[in-house]
Each structure stands twice: as structure tokens, then as C-alpha cells.
Amino acid sequence: MLPDISNRINNLSKALETVIMPAIPTDNSFAAEQAALMLGHLKMLDQQWDFAYLYEKGSFDNMLALATRLQQLTMGGTESKGAAAQIGALLASLPEILPLTVNTVNDLTKSLGAAVDKLIAAAYKDGSAEFKVVMLNSVLDYNHIQCTRERTWFKANNLDPDVRDLPSMDEMLSSEKFSYFAACDAS
Amino acid sequence: MDMKISEISNTLIEPRMAYILERKLRRSKLGPYKPKTAAEIEQSLKQLFEAEGMSEIAISGVKRMTGGASKEQFLFQLQHSGLAAPQGYVLRMDPLEGIVETCRLREAELLQALAGSFPVPEILTVDAEGGLLGSPGLITGFVSGVTKPTSQESQSVSGIGSSYGHYAELIAPQFLDILVRLHAWQGWTGASLPNYVIPKRNSTEAALYQVNLWAQTWRQDCVEPVPMITLTQHWLRENAPVCEEPCLVHCDYRVGNFMFEEPSGQITTILDWELAHFGDFHEDLAWILQKLFGTWNAQGKFLVCGLMEREKFISEYQRLSGREIKPDVLRYYEVLNAWKCAIMNLSSAIIAGQRANNHQDLLITWLGSAGAVFLDQIEMLIREELPNVA
Numbered sequence: 001m002l003p004d005i006s007n008r009i010n011n012l013s014k015a016l017e018t019v020i021m022p023a024i025p026t027d028n029s030f031a032a033e034q035a036a037l038m039l040g041h042l043k044m045l046d047q048q049w050d051f052a053y054l055y056e057k058g059s060f061d062n063m064l065a066l067a068t069r070l071q072q073l074t075m076g077g078t079e080s081k082g083a084a085a086q087i088g089a090l091l092a093s094l095p096e097i098l099p100l101t102v103n104t105v106n107d108l109t110k111s112l113g114a115a116v117d118k119l120i121a122a123a124y125k126d127g128s129a130e131f132k133v134v135m136l137n138s139v140l141d142y143n144h145i146q147c148t149r150e151r152t153w154f155k156a157n158n159l160d161p162d163v164r165d166l167p168s169m170d171e172m173l174s175s176e177k178f179s180y181f182a183a184c185d186a187s
Numbered sequence: 188m189d190m191k192i193s194e195i196s197n198t199l200i201e202p203r204m205a206y207i208l209e210r211k212l213r214r215s216k217l218g219p220y221k222p223k224t225a226a227e228i229e230q231s232l233k234q235l236f237e238a239e240g241m242s243e244i245a246i247s248g249v250k251r252m253t254g255g256a257s258k259e260q261f262l263f264q265l266q267h268s269g270l271a272a273p274q275g276y277v278l279r280m281d282p283l284e285g286i287v288e289t290c291r292l293r294e295a296e297l298l299q300a301l302a303g304s305f306p307v308p309e310i311l312t313v314d315a316e317g318g319l320l321g322s323p324g325l326i327t328g329f330v331s332g333v334t335k336p337t338s339q340e341s342q343s344v345s346g347i348g349s350s351y352g353h354y355a356e357l358i359a360p361q362f363l364d365i366l367v368r369l370h371a372w373q374g375w376t377g378a379s380l381p382n383y384v385i386p387k388r389n390s391t392e393a394a395l396y397q398v399n400l401w402a403q404t405w406r407q408d409c410v411e412p413v414p415m416i417t418l419t420q421h422w423l424r425e426n427a428p429v430c431e432e433p434c435l436v437h438c439d440y441r442v443g444n445f446m447f448e449e450p451s452g453q454i455t456t457i458l459d460w461e462l463a464h465f466g467d468f469h470e471d472l473a474w475i476l477q478k479l480f481g482t483w484n485a486q487g488k489f490l491v492c493g494l495m496e497r498e499k500f501i502s503e504y505q506r507l508s509g510r511e512i513k514p515d516v517l518r519y520y521e522v523l524n525a526w527k528c529a530i531m532n533l534s535s536a537i538i539a540g541q542r543a544n545n546h547q548d549l550l551i552t553w554l555g556s557a558g559a560v561f562l563d564q565i566e567m568l569i570r571e572e573l574p575n576v577a
Contacts, residue, residue: 029253030222037549066414106411113412120414124421136418136569143415143566150559159557161478161489 009046013039044156047169054173055153056102059146060109061181066142067091067112069184070119073134077126083119090115145180148172199392200399201464203290203382208403211288219543220283223321225249228261228278232326235319236267239312243268252277254334254443256536256554257285257461259322259546262329265311275329276311280322283544286536286551288404289461291315291325293382297435297460298327300378305369306456332446332455350482350493351442357452359494362445365457366475367508370434370468385465386433393430393466394523398423401527408534410541415562416533419526422569428516430467438462440471441480442492468510473520475500477528479560518568525564532558 003011016039024031048055067087074084090111099105123135152172155163167178176182223231229246236244245266252260258279266273281291292315301307308327317323336354351358375385386392402420437460444459475492482493491500505512536555539545 030251033253034549037553040553041549110411113414116414117412117417120417120421124425136422139414139418140566140570143562147415147559147563147566151563154556154559157553157556159479159554160560161481161483162560 005049006046009042009049013042013046016042040157044154047156048153051169051173052102053100053105055149056105056109057098058149058173058179060098060105060112061179062142062146062149063109063112063116064091064094065181065184066138067116069138070116070135073131073138074119074123075128075131076123079122079125080119080127080131083115083122087112087115087119141183142180145178145183149178152178198399199395200403201382201384201396203293204400205403207288207290208400208407211284212407215284215539215542215544218283220545222251222546223259223261223280225251225261227321228263231320232263232265232278235312235314235326236265238319241267241269245273247273256547256550257287257289258282276326277308277329278320278324278326280320280324281317282322282539282546284535284539284542285545285547286531286539286554287462288535290382291323294461294463295325296378296380296382297463300374300380301372301460304372304374305365306454307460308456308458330446330456332448334443334446334458337449350484350490354447354449354452355490355494358447358454361452361454362492362494363500363503363507365454366437366440366471367504369437369440370471370508370510372435375435375465383465386430388433389429389431391427391429393433393470394423394427394519396464397466397470397523397527398427401530405530405534408530408538410534410537413529413533413562415565416526416529419522419565419569423519423523423526426519426572428467428469428513428519433465434468436464436466436468436471438464438466438471438474440475441477442494467516467520468508469512469516469520470524472501472504472512473517473524476517476521477524478564479528479557515572518572522565522568522572525561525568529558529561529565532556532561 016035021032021035021039024035068091071084071087071091074080094108099108120135120139123132127135148166149172151160151163152166152169154160155166160166166172167175172178226249228249232246232249233244236246243266246263247266248262248264250262252262259282260280261278263276263278264273265276279291279294291313295310295313295315298307298310302309308330311326311328313325314320315323336352338352375383384396386396398420405416405420437457439459439462440457444457445454446456446458447454476497478489480492482490484490488496491497494500495503501512504510532555536551540548540552540555545551
């Protein structure tokens with residue numbers, strides 16, 4: 001791919017920084033602010049684009065692990081069992097080989113997430129007390145790992161007060177420490 | 188949870204806010220939104236002031252204000268037959284949708300009620316439905332001051348993460364004093380606030396009104412499912428605390444939302460009352476304590492809103508107010524507030540950016556990327572609440 005994506009993003013940033021931003025009149029602070037935000041987004045995109053598929057696949061794996069775990073452990077009344085059955089059907093319908101684009105993998109994650117949401121709502125209606133504890137623990141554990149991944153993915157936004165506690169992008173994407181799928185597999 | 192109670196609690200939503208969310212659905216289809224030009228604003232203002240009965244109207248110096256992730260704001264000078272000299276005003280107008288959906292009419296009612304008792308901007312007029320301005324808008328008097336020290340102006344666009352340097356010591360006591368007085372304010376009993384609902388005393392209504400409002404926001408704006416958001420909603424319903432005595436809460440009382448003068452450090456105005464409602468005072472405290480609004484000082488200590496350490500904030504509030512802060516209720520509202528912020532960031536901000544319906548699409552998309560910070564916070568707080576969960 002020539003010119004490659006990094007090259008083009010960096011050219012966009014350079015044009016913005018060296019030509020367009022200096023040309024903005026000093027009294028147009030709205031335009032200056034928008035340009036600064038554009039530059040920030042471009043720099044973050046440059047750090048992310050090459051890892052986007054890996055990131056989305058990791059998110060899918062984690063949601064898949066959560067859905068599978070909750071579906072296997074569901075105990076309760078008809079609403080809970082019905083929601084678990086829907087997850088079961090969804091899991092059975094997943095393709096054997098994952099699609100190859102970021103958006104199509106994200107679509108699968110969303111459909112699993114919607115089914116998990118239904119099970120959570122159902123469990124608060126007629127889930128057993130034991131299952132509700134398991135569910136709470138599972139969602140908290142999943143959330144911890146997935147949140148750390150997402151905060152790392154977006155750490156260049158400078159909005160995270162605990163940014164110094166986050167791993168590097170490489171570590172987040174490659175270490176099993178940041179995979180709920182691996183954590184469930186191990187237990 | 189008892190189904191009957193659940194059904195009843197789901198109906199608790201302030202009627203005006205239910206209308207505002209429904210109106211947002213309709214307005215969101217009118218996009219994409221194009222930021223207004225100074226000429227368009229001038230024309231709209233003229234129409235509004237003519238309808239208000241003003242004559243010999245002259246509008247000048249229309250200038251967009253930067254920052255602000257929810258409302259489009261403009262400064263301008265107004266002259267008319269009733270004024271001896273031109274005066275400065277601020278127009279706050281709703282884009283088609285933003286990171287948070289609120290009501291200019293409620294804001295105007297409240298500012299009117301608070302005038303004279305608290306440092307709030309003076310109301311000139313309100314166009315609640317945007318019939319004349321093109322979008323709902325509120326016009327207030329211009330107040331001098333800065334929201335962050337001018338020596339540190341480049342820190343951020345929304346005030347988040349700002350630090351006050353030597354001004355912290357000057358501002359912190361005033362910040363606390365105004366908060367304490369606000370929670371003790373009884374002026375609402377005689378004020379005209381028809382678009383507010385006061386939750387019942389000694390009930391869980393204060394919490395449930397908020398849970399229902401934000402649950403409805405999530406339903407409307409959800410872009411993709413987030414299990415932690417769904418789980419937290421149910422957790423909040425099951426654990427709603429009783430509020431003995433609801434009071435007025437600002438609910439966005441933080442760094443960036445007050446102005447002060449330099450070099451005195453005197454607070455001149457409290458801004459952004461759009462999220463204010465009647466509820467539990469712990470809700471305000473929990474909002475102020477959020478990590479996103481704080482900073483680390485040179486000694487490595489975390490400062491609440493860049494002003495003071497958490498323990499000092501809590502002990503001083505208790506001392507000045509005579510109120511007892513209940514740790515479990517404070518934690519509940521910390522969860523509620525982090526959940527609200529996660530909803531703003533992960534649904535309302537993202538969907539407004541996707542539909543290009545805001546004047547600050549780039550900014551709200553940027554802020555949206557902080558959603559996981561709040562999810563992380565919720566998880567930590569719920570684990571603290573339930574030690575057996577860890």
C-alpha cells in the first residue's frame with residue numbers, strides 16, 4: 001500500500017500544524033480550538049490504526065467469554081432461562097472463522113452484548129440469588145479487563161487521571177493479563 | 188426486586204425532563220448541525236428582542252465563546268431604547284444534541300429564583316422552544332472573570348484537569364461556602380419553579396428520579412451495549428438510599444464551572460446550572476469528588492477539583508454545614524455519578540458525533556473516549572461496597 005496510512009495521517013498533521021493553524025486569525029479561537037482537536041485526533045489515529053483489528057478481536061473474545069460464562073451458569077426462573085437460551089442460540093450461530101474487518105467483528109460483539117444485557121435484566125427479575133452474585137462478579141471481572149484495554153487504547157486523550165497505571169499498547173494487546181477470555185479459560 | 192415496586196419506580200421522571208428527552212429524539216432527526224455564524228446569531232437575537240417589545244435595537248460584537256461541550260455560547264453587546272449604554276450578554280443555545288440534554292426554561296427559572304442569594308448570572312430572557320432563536324436558548328448578563336488562571340489557559344478546553352496554582356488556597360474556602368449555603372437554601376419554598384419536582388422526603392425518590400432519567404437517556408442514545416452500564420442500573424435501583432430532606436443540588440459544581448477574578452481570586456459567578464435538580468446533597472459531593480475533575484499536585488497528592496485533598500474537603504464540608512456525610516450514601520452517589528458520566532460519554536456524546544449534530548463534534552468525540560475511566564470507577568466503587576464480591 002503506497003502511500004501507506006501512517007504516511008498520509010502524518011502528512012495531514014503536518015499540513016494542519018505548519019500551514020493551516022498558523023493561518024487562522026488570532027481572534028478566531030473557535031477555529032484554533034477545532035484545529036487543535038483535529039491534530040489531537042490525527043495523532044491518536046496514527047497510534048491506533050495498525051492495531052484496530054487486534055483491538056476489536058480482543059474485545060470480541062472478551063464479550064464472547066462473558067456471554068458463554070453467564071449462559072452456562074444461569075439459574076433462575078423462565079425469564080432468566082429464556083435469556084440464557086437466546087445467548088446459547090447466538091453462540092451457536094457465530095461463524096467458525098471471524099470476519100476480517102473491524103466493523104464486522106464489532107457487529108458481532110454488539111449482538112453478544114445485547115444478549116448479555118437481556119440476561120442481566122432478566123436475572124434481576126427472576127434470577128437465583130446465587131446466580132446474581134456470580135453474574136455481578138463476572139461482569140466486574142470482565143469490566144476490569146475490558147476497561148483497562150479501552151483506557152489504554154485511548155490514553156493519548158490525556159483525560160485519564162490514572163494514566164500512569166496503564167500498560168503500553170503492545171502489552172495490552174499481547175498479554176493474557178488483559179484477556180477475560182484467557183482468564184475464563186484458566187478458571 | 189419486587190416487580191410492583193420496580194414498575195412504580197420506573198415512572199418517576201420529572202415531566203419536563205421526559206418532554207426534553209422526547210423533544211431531543213425529534214430534533215436529532217433535523218441534522219447534521221452547522222455551527223451558527225455571527226450574522227445568523229445577530230439576526231435571531233434581533234427577532235427575539237423585537238418580539239420581547241424592545242425598540243431601537245442594536246446588536247454588536249457577536250463572538251463565539253470557546254470550550255463548552257454541551258451548549259453553543261456567544262457573547263454580544265445589546266443596545267435598545269431602554270438602556271443608557273450598550274451592555275454585554277451571553278447567549279447559551281442548544282445544538283441539535285450534545286453530551287447532555289437539558290432545559291433552558293428550567294435553567295432560567297432556577298437562576299431567577301437564586302438571584303440575590305447566590306452569585307449567578309442575571310437573566311435577560313429565555314426562548315424555551317427556540318421559536319425565535321432557531322434553537323432553545325437562554326440569555327444572561329455578562330459576568331467578568333476567568334474559569335482558570337490566565338497563566339495556565341492552555342490546559343484544556345472544558346476546564347477538566349485544570350489546576351489553580353496559588354489560587355487554590357483563595358478559591359477553596361469560597362467554593363465550600365457557596366456549596367454549603369446552596370444545600371441549606373430554603374428559598375425554593377417561595378420561588379416559582381413549576382418545571383421542577385421535589386422528591387418526597389424520607390423516601391428513595393431522590394435517587395430513583397435520577398436513575399430513571401439517565402436510564403431513559405441510555406435507552407435513547409445507546410450506540411452499543413455495555414454490560415457494566417446495564418448491571419449498574421439494576422444495582423442502583425436495588426440499593427437506592429433514603430433521602431431524609433431533599434435540597435437543591437447543582438450537579439455540575441466543579442472546576443471550570445465557576446468564574447473568579449484575578450488577582451483577588453474572588454468567585455464572581457457559578458455557571459452551568461443545567462443539571463441542577465432537587466435531590467440528596469451527597470449527590471453534589473460525589474460529583475465534586477470524581478477523579479476526572481481533579482489533579483495531582485507537585486507533592487503527588489490528589490486534589491479534588493484541583494483545590495484540596497479529599498479528606499479535607501469532606502471534613503470541612505461537614506464542619507461548615509453541620510451535616511453528617513454517610514459513607515455508604517456518598518459511595519452510592521459516586522456510583523450514580525460515574526454511571527451518569529459513562530452514559531454521557533459512551534452514548535450521548537458518541538451518537539451526537541456520529542450524527543454530526545453538535546457544534547463541537549470533535550470535542551464530544553474526544554470526551555467520549557474517556558467513558559472507560561468512569562466504568563473503571565464504578566467497578567472499583569461497587570467492589571468496595573460489597574467486599575464479598577472481590
